[in-house]
Amino acid sequence: MADTQTEIDLDSVIDRLLEVRGNRPGKPVQLQEYEIKYLCTKAREIFINQPILLELEAPIKICGDIHGQYYDLLRLFEYGGFPPEANYLFLGDYVDRGKQSLETICLLLAYKIKYPENFFVLRGNHECASINRIYGFYDECKRRYNIKLWKTFTDCFNCLPIAAIIDEKIFTMHGGLSPDLQSMEQIRRVMRPTDVPDTGMHSSTPSFSVHPVHTPKPPHLSLPNEIPCVRPIM
Numbered sequence: 001m002a003d004t005q006t007e008i009d010l011d012s013v014i015d016r017l018l019e020v021r022g023n024r025p026g027k028p029v030q031l032q033e034y035e036i037k038y039l040c041t042k043a044r045e046i047f048i049n050q051p052i053l054l055e056l057e058a059p060i061k062i063c064g065d066i067h068g069q070y071y072d073l074l075r076l077f078e079y080g081g082f083p084p085e086a087n088y089l090f091l092g093d094y095v096d097r098g099k100q101s102l103e104t105i106c107l108l109l110a111y112k113i114k115y116p117e118n119f120f121v122l123r124g125n126h127e128c129a130s131i132n133r134i135y136g137f138y139d140e141c142k143r144r145y146n147i148k149l150w151k152t153f154t155d156c157f158n159c160l161p162i163a164a165i166i167d168e169k170i171f172t173m174h175g176g177l178s179p180d181l182q183s184m185e186q187i188r189r190v191m192r193p194t195d196v197p198d199t200g201m202h203s204s205t206p207s208f209s210v211h212p213v214h215t216p217k218p219p220h221l222s223l224p225n226e227i228p229c230v231r232p233i234m
Contacts, residue, residue: 008038010114017107018074018082025071029103033145036106040156043109046116047159053187054120054164060087062172065124068098068136073107083111083119089164092124092174095153096135102144105153123160124174128196158193 013035020027061080066073080086094108095101111119126132141150163173165184181187 006034006038008035010110013039014107014110014114017103017110020071021074021078026099028100028144029106030144031102031106033149036102036145036149037152039106039109039113040152042113044156044159046112047156047161048192050116050161051188052161052163052190052192053184054089054122054161055168056087056089056120056164056166058167060089060120060166062166063088063090065093066090066098066104067093067126068095068101068104068140070098070100070103070107073104083115087118088120089166089172090121091172092122092160093126094121094124095137095140096126096132098136099140101132101137101140109156120164121160122164122172122174123157123162123196125196127157127160129154129157130196155193158195162190163187 013031016031017029020029063076077083080088088111090108094105098104108121112121126135126137132138137153138147138150141147141153163171165171
């Protein structure tokens with residue numbers, strides 16, 4: 001059997017993931033385990049080699065939570081254009097709750113590998129072992145493959161970027177501005193791989209990480225006043 005260092009036929013993986021278009025929602029795509037491990041390992045390498053705070057340019061389509069709704073993801077691409085017809089930035093929460101987290105995250109990782117400079121995915125609070133251990137992704141991995149594969153995904157998630165700035169004007173992240181965030185340099189200094197802490201600047205605790213977009217700028221925050229924050233509606 002191939003290992004994670006073996007090149008896979010990436011186009012074949014993408015084609016198989018897209019074959020279910022037009023089918024009734026829920027039809028699974030069962031990739032080989034070694035193919036999924038490769039997607040995680042290769043994507044992790046790309047994430048580490050790109051900044052944790054991405055600096056992107058328009059035009060780019062910004063997308064919120066998918067949460068394992070694979071057929072919604074396919075419809076989104078049908079509406080906005082399948083890569084590379086359009087550039088994309090996803091803001092996190094790809095897994096849990098929905099029934100097809102595996103297909104969802106595998107297609108996103110495959111596109112990231114194929115178009116690393118045109119397709120971007122940020123980390124949400126569900127790309128965290130302590131969260132997706134509870135809300136469905138762990139159980140889906142265990143049922144369809146094994147726990148070891150879930151741990152491989154965790155290693156990949158721990159290297160995802162956490163924010164992006166578009167055209168030096170639009171600041172994007174998953175959950176909102178933390179009161180601990182005083183400058184963009186704080187984000188740039190976050191070392192990966194990293195888990196999501198219980199408290200602090202990039203925690204998954206709602207009282208710390210989720211705030212209205214119109215929250216007043218903290219003192220000395222080195223962001224121009226006109227930069228808006230874009231996040232999904234939770």
